Amino acid sequence: MxxxxxxxxxxxxxxxxxxxxxxxxxxxxxxxxxxxxxxxxxxxxxxxxxxxxxxxxxxxxxxxxxxxxxxxxxxxxFWYVEAHAALLTTGVRTRLDLVVDAIFPRGRLFTILRQFQQQHPHTQVNLTEVLESNAAERPEADVMVLTRRQDLTGRGEWLMNIDFVAVAHRDHPLHQQAAPLSGEDLAAYPLIRIAERESDGQDDSLDAAECWTFSTIDAAAEAVIAQVGYGWLPEERIASQLAAGTLKILPMTHGGRRATPLHLIVKDLSSDDRQIQTLTRLFSMPA
Known part of the structure; x- marks a missing residue:
């Protein structure tokens, strides 16, 4: 016992x-x-x-x-067992686990969840937002939207690219220098990083004088706005600051814009799982 x-x-x-x-x-x-x-x-x-x-x-x-x-x-x-039992008895899934990389556009994510809720009001979506800095700590779920797709059970396909742009506050000394900026120009100032992200294959810390690492995108963006340093941030997440002119894209010789791929990964479940079919269809629809 x-x-x-x-x-x-x-x-x-x-x-x-x-x-x-x-x-x-x-x-x-x-x-x-x-x-x-x-x-x-x-x-x-x-x-x-x-x-x-x-x-x-x-x-x-x-x-x-x-x-x-x-x-x-x-x-x-245990939750999976209960959810599967409910699916067997009623044909309605009561819970669906979703893992989404934090770089996925928030507005689009909430639109997808609202549409899913309207179509399946009795299915609860348990959302986990992650920063894919450590694949070993990444949770698995029924549906996943992640940058990496290796070492995962299930079927996956490319979903979209997320654009990262090199930015600094409009009053940062980097914007006072003659364009275009080189790596040597950037190296004199602190680099703001997001949770040791390495999914784009770049390691800017090798050239930076010092690196400040933040565990969330919002914290990293606030640090750049506060002129703690410069950094590559998701363009969609800082669109309002760019439009207002608070943040400005750094005029670099190269590498100022980077694309990070996101993949839609689905666990191997029964083909008649309507809730998962609905969710994957909503993610796959054009924005």
């Missing part, structure tokens, strides 16, 4: 996601006392403290992070 249950681990994950017992109770339609009791029992049976307070939030301890990381694949596998 196991000491713990998947239900207890799922509640732990919900508390971590929401940041409190009260919000986790609301999200799971339980009483707060029920959530507290189950997690207290979980920790007692394991003999390990999994949670600790941090300000107004409840967060994982170091031991909690390690253990929950090991349990998460089991929770996902």
């Amino acid at each position: 196991h000491k713990t249950t998947l239900e207890q681990w799922a509640l732990l994950e919900k508390v971590v996601e929401s940041g409190s017992f009260a919000k986790a109770a609301e999200a799971t339609c339980r009483s707060q006392s029920s959530v507290s009791y189950n997690l207290a029992l979980l920790q007692k049976r394991l003999g390990v403290a999994l949670l600790r307070p941090e300000g107004r939030r409840t967060v994982l301890t170091a031991a909690g992070e390690q253990l929950l990381a090991r349990v998460r694949p089991l929770l996902k596998a």
Whole structure:
């Protein structure tokens, strides 16, 4: 007999996601006392403290992070079993897991999700946004939109290219120099990088005087706007700043514009899975 249950681990994950017992109770339609009791029992049976307070939030301890990381694949596998059971009994998938690289245009993504919701109102889409810096940590899902397609189970095809442009704030010293700019001109200033992205095959850090790495596209863009440095950013994500003139494209001799491919990858599921067919069709439609 196991000491713990998947239900207890799922509640732990919900508390971590929401940041409190009260919000986790609301999200799971339980009483707060029920959530507290189950997690207290979980920790007692394991003999390990999994949670600790941090300000107004409840967060994982170091031991909690390690253990929950090991349990998460089991929770996902169990969700797949339940989703497949619902598909067998009713023909309607209740959950669909989607992984999308963060460079995919946000406006287009939300349009796709809204259209999918209108066609399949009873199917919940669980979206995970990733930066593909480490293929080993990349989660798998029913449908994936990623830059890499090797070492993945399922069938995939090229979807689109994302344009990255070299930019700096309009008042940055680089825009005061004579054009065109060379690599030596750039090397005198900090380079802003996005989570060690290497999918375009370029490693600008070799030529940069110093590199500042940020874990999100938005943070990297804000750093460039604040004149911390210059960097290559997705053109679609900074369109408003370019239009307003806050950011300006650097006039480089070469390499100022780069294209990163995105691929649409689908796990090998039954051909009559209408929800996956709908989602892949929406992604494949012209913008």
